[in-house]
Amino acid sequence: MMMRMRIGIAIFLVAGILNAPAFAQQEESIGVAGLAKDVIEQQITAFLNDDATTAYSFASPEIKSVFPNAERFFEMVKKSYAPVYRPGNYAFGRNQVSPDGTIAYQEVLISAPDGKDWAVYYELKRQRNGQFAINGVRIMRETNSQGI
Numbered sequence: 462m463m464m465r466m467r468i469g470i471a472i473f474l475v476a477g478i479l480n481a482p483a484f485a486q487q488e489e490s491i492g493v494a495g496l497a498k499d500v501i502e503q504q505i506t507a508f509l510n511d512d513a514t515t516a517y518s519f520a521s522p523e524i525k526s527v528f529p530n531a532e533r534f535f536e537m538v539k540k541s542y543a544p545v546y547r548p549g550n551y552a553f554g555r556n557q558v559s560p561d562g563t564i565a566y567q568e569v570l571i572s573a574p575d576g577k578d579w580a581v582y583y584e585l586k587r588q589r590n591g592q593f594a595i596n597g598v599r600i601m602r603e604t605n606s607q608g609i
Contacts, residue, residue, distance in 0.1 A: 494556045497565035497585045508546045521594035544573040563587045578603040
C-alpha cells in the first residue's frame, strides 16, 4: 500500500513538472494581454482628457516616425479615428499574443456617442524596455452589432 502511494505521488509530481512550462506560458500570455489592455486603456483615457502628449507616449517608434510630434498625431486621431478619440462605451473583446510574447493584438468594441458601433483592432509591439506600444489601429464599422 505504501509503495503504491509513493508511485502515485511520484507520477503526480512528474506530471506537474512536465506541464509546468505550459502553465507558465499560459500565465505569460494572460499577463501580456493584460499589459496590452492597460496601454490601450491609458491611451483612451488620455484622448478623453485631451492630453496629446500622454496619448502620443503610447505610440510605437514606427508610428512616431510618421507623426513626429504629439500635435500631428492627435489631429490625425481626431480626424481619422473619431470613435477611438471619443468613445462612448467600450469593452475589450478577443485578444491574441504571438508565441514569443512580442506582439499583442487586441479587439476593442466601441459604441460611439452617435450610437454607431465599431470594432477596433490594435496591434501592440513590445519595446526594448519591455513595455508595449501601439503600433497600429484598424477600425471597422460593426454593422452586425447589437450594442455593447
